[in-house]
Amino acid sequence: MRGLRHLILLTCALSLVATSAFAGPPAAKPGAASADGTAATREKALLGLQRDLVSVLALRADALPLLGAALYARPLVNQPKFATFHALIERAAHADDAGAAVSWVRLADCDAKADACPNTDALDLLVTQAPDNAAVWLLKLGEDTRNMKSDAARADLAKAAAAKIYDDYTGISLKALADAAAPGRYDRSGPRRRCDGREAGAGIWPGQYPAATGPAGHRQAVRERR
Numbered sequence: 001m002r003g004l005r006h007l008i009l010l011t012c013a014l015s016l017v018a019t020s021a022f023a024g025p026p027a028a029k030p031g032a033a034s035a036d037g038t039a040a041t042r043e044k045a046l047l048g049l050q051r052d053l054v055s056v057l058a059l060r061a062d063a064l065p066l067l068g069a070a071l072y073a074r075p076l077v078n079q080p081k082f083a084t085f086h087a088l089i090e091r092a093a094h095a096d097d098a099g100a101a102v103s104w105v106r107l108a109d110c111d112a113k114a115d116a117c118p119n120t121d122a123l124d125l126l127v128t129q130a131p132d133n134a135a136v137w138l139l140k141l142g143e144d145t146r147n148m149k150s151d152a153a154r155a156d157l158a159k160a161a162a163a164k165i166y167d168d169y170t171g172i173s174l175k176a177l178a179d180a181a182a183p184g185r186y187d188r189s190g191p192r193r194r195c196d197g198r199e200a201g202a203g204i205w206p207g208q209y210p211a212a213t214g215p216a217g218h219r220q221a222v223r224e225r226r
Contacts, residue, residue, distance in 0.1 A: 051076060054083050057180055058091075063102050064172075066092035068180030070105065071173060085109065093122070100129040100136075101172040107139070118143065134163035 050072055057069035070088035073079055081087060089109050092102045103126040107118035123143060130136045137160035144152040 047076070051079070051083075053180060054079070054088075058083050058088060061091075061095060063092045063095040063098040064176050065180060066095060067102055067105060067173065068176035071177055072180060093125075100126060100133070101169040101176075103129055104136075104169045105173060130167070131159075132164045134160045134166040135168045137163060 054069050054073045054076070057065045057072070060066055060069075066088050069083075070085050070092060073083055073088055074085040086109050089102070089106045092098060093106050095102075103122045106122040107126070109122070110117040110119045118139065120143075123140060126136050127140055137156045141153055141156035141160060144156055
């Protein structure tokens with residue numbers, strides 16, 4: 001099960017990267033808090049920013065922004081249903097431009113307590129999307145070994161040995177995280193969808209937050225985009 005452990009560790013690491021992207025500098029020593037507030041206040045504000053970013057990216061309909069949103073949402077708790085890791089990675093998987101990187105992250109969309117990891121639907125799709133990737137066949141090897149499918153495990157090992165590449169899709173996942181937080185990185189002419197799947201008439205994009213904050217600022221920015 002080395003492959004599965006590697007996947008879980010990788011997903012957790014990406015989630016930590018997503019959280020630390022907003023962490024900023026280390027907290028000041030006791031008694032040295034800035035006039036802007038305490039470390040706890042800053043942390044709360046940064047988590048709020050991360051939630052807002054997830055909500056903004058959830059408007060998109062293409063795979064890479066949704067993948068970034070899913071990774072940013074993974075460490076967050078008490079998310080609305082449309083902005084959870086599960087909901088966002090499922091939408092990414094159904095996007096027209098979804099590829100093997102999305103299926104790889106979707107492997108972690110499973111119930112570990114029920115011993116239902118990795119996500120078998122994602123794994124079955126992944127072996128068809130990336131048949132020349134040794135990392136995929138090693139994961140399949142771990143799954144078939146656990147299920148005592150000796151013939152299938154031998155075939156998995158042979159395919160891993162014959163594969164042309166080894167890619168755990170860390171690079172694409174990190175790109176999705178970086179692009180999500182970078183102003184104006186995505187093509188703003190691309191499709192946007194509301195949480196119910198219908199096309200959105202207007203939206204706020206990363207880097208386009210209005211100077212005014214709160215609902216009034218949001219409405220102003222929507223009017224400007226129209």
